[in-house]
Amino acid sequence: MIDIEKILPIWKVESGTMISMQGDKTIAYELDLPEFGTQSAQDFEAGHQAFVKAMRGFLPGTIFHKLDWFTKMGVQADSKRAAEGMLGAASEKHFAGRPYLDHRCYIFLTLQPSGRKLSSSAYSNILRKSIAPVELKDERLFQNFMAACGQFERILADSGLFSLSRLADDELAGTANKAGIIEQYCFLLNRGQQPVIRDIHIKDEIRVGDKHVELYTLADAEDLPALCGSRINFDKYSTDRTKYSIGFASPLGQFLDCDHIYNQFVFIGDTQHTIKQLEAKKLRLQSLSAYSRENAISRDACNDFLNEAIGQQRLPVKAHFNVLAWSDNPIDQAELKNKVGSAMAQMDAVCKQETDGAPQVWYAGMPGNEADFPMNDTFDTFAEQATCFFNLEGMSRSDGSGLRLGDRSYGRPVHIDLFNAPMKSGLITNRNLFVCGSSGAGKSLAMNHLLRSLYEEGTHCVTIDIGGSYKGLCDLVGGYYFTYTEDNPIQFNPFYIGADDVLDVEKKESLKTLLLALWKKDSDNYSRSEYVAISGAINLYYEHLAANPDVFPGFNSFYDFLLSEYMEVLQNGDVKEKDFDLGNFVYVLNPYYKGGEFDYLLNATENLDLLNERFIVFELDNIKSHEILFPVVTIIIMEMFISKMRKLKGKRKILAIDEAWVAIAKSGMAHFIKFLYKTIRKFNGIAALITQEVEDLISSPIIKETVINLSDTKILLDMRKFMNKFDKIQEVLGLSDKAKTMLLSLNKSNEPGKNYREIFVDQGGQSMHVYRNELCLEEYLAYTTEEKEKMKVTEYAARFGDIAGGIASLAAEIRLGKSVL
Structure with missing residues (x-):
């Protein structure tokens, strides 16, 4: 056993720079990548080109190390949200422990001092019993390096796809209560995990504590795919008309379902010196070509490389890529090679498990020690090709508040702020909402979920419905539910103040x-x-x-x-x-x-004070064709909502018109819909229109000219039933080809055993995401629109005194198998 202090390659951390024992200086960035599934083929190409341009400015001797860290974690229940009510507690319990793959990404840029001896598998500091620091001072070279790093950072940021934040001393070296990035790497600590020291074994295998670590490399040109690019097609989400794009290296990222680190190394050398060496190598191979066909083939390959480097002004580099995977479960450990091998096969690459040289590669992957990388484990390529192997996709981000949805890959709850943050950032210029999807796609469940979220935030919610989709939620929050029956006709009192x-x-x-x-x-x-x-x-x-x-x-x-x-x-x-x-x-x-x-x-x-009531539903199914009642009721509703708009200063309001807009428009209220969409923004309001009639999208001037044009937020659900009409729908909705590809991928490959529907959210035509709308059983019972299920909820509500108790009891019986829907 050797104390890690004796061979720890990092000498000190100062001024945001890690200084190694050999005098290498490394700075680090945390990189925010675009969310998985949000990029088109053009976006991937733009990200690829941004990295290529950024690396061209590096000084000779610079090492680029991109580290993507994926950790299997479980969702933690939020006690604050669990205390918000029966549905909040049920949803937190439903998602608690849900496994997902946490992702963080770092970039380390290392400047090697001039004259530093290159390392190899046989000459690595990990093979020594101790290391003494060698301080080399060349401030001018370091200043030039920092200028190049600043240029690198600016180019990536200007692409609009990435954001970087430089790590400070405490984030690099850690503190007494928080592990830094060096400590996290050495002991394989999860995000936010308290510092803990673990034994590290490297003799026969790499083992960190009870975690058995395997190393799989892409380090030999013979093992690489014949073709590479910035993206590949993802068949599970593609259709005959659209090709869904994922990153070329995404199979080694979000799709590799195990604890792992994906390391991407690029070594920038002196271009002229590299070309000179290759010219000499070509001449040697030329002289030996008569003795072996392999020499002739190698000569031709070397010649092609030189022609491309000079003719197309390529940047020759050395590269290495590896996956460091670990598990403390012997069963999972046996599957690691299968998982990694399958992922590399999707890239058309050959998986090689590194054994003898694994400790040297693991050691060189330590942040700040990139210059100790064994160069015999690299291959020659160009920056354009090396960048294809970069992981360019990150995990879904949560805004912390707003509508609770789930990320597409694992169903991890993410909260999406649809209105406040996008308005402040300028992503949208109004809060209006348009919701559309085919019958059975889940529109009513999604709108119930959105209205509940807004209500809990203090919004005044007014809904006009045909079909009784919001009765359960209205009863649950204690709102006013207006409907017409012979025994209990709809009643108002507009004269009451x-x-x-x-x-x-x-x-x-x-x-x-x-x-x-x-x-x-x-x-x-x-x-x-x-x-x-x-x-x-x-x-x-x-x-x-x-x-x-x-x-x-x-x-x-x-x-x-x-x-x-x-x-x-x-x-x-x-x-x-x-x-x-x-x-x-x-x-x-x-x-x-x-x-x-x-x-x-x-x-x-009764129910006179509508101004201060925060949840009101008008169910107009029984009077939608009545020539007298429907127009009068509609006018009363509209005037009541205008009163809320103008009098409730500073409070958020939403008017949701679900399937009733056609009847309203026919009743002479088309001008009101236009007025509402044009002016509600000034009163901190939201106008939402929900429809499933695709023909209306195509033919209605109200929707085409007013609703869609003035709805910066669109929530669209499964529309594959309208595949043959989709070109017209795309034109009317103003969807880009990227949006079309994402929309037509909905529900194509849902996770088995999970009951959810996917939704597509488009904001301002710029931010596009696909999320799961997964509900816990209690939420589903509150939102359901199936008549048989609604009747059962009503029965249990009567039996247990109120709807909350009825839903909780019915859900408990369903889970125990004592009742079925």
């Missing part, structure tokens, strides 16, 4: 609009005198209420007021019938007065 409300201009205008709509079939066919007369009637009616506090505000008392006091006012004012025909007015409005056919509609005595 709540304790926190006032009779202002907005309230008066909404009442005028309503009364004119009730009187005139087309609200535009009224005269100025009629408008003034109705305005006067409203003002005098509220003065009458103030003087008579025992009179209950409502349409009945307003009608009585018209027939008594207001009639006298008109007579005393000598108002002509041609200017305002009160008799015709009260005759037309008589069906809404007590004893009339619709006397219930405007005289409600």
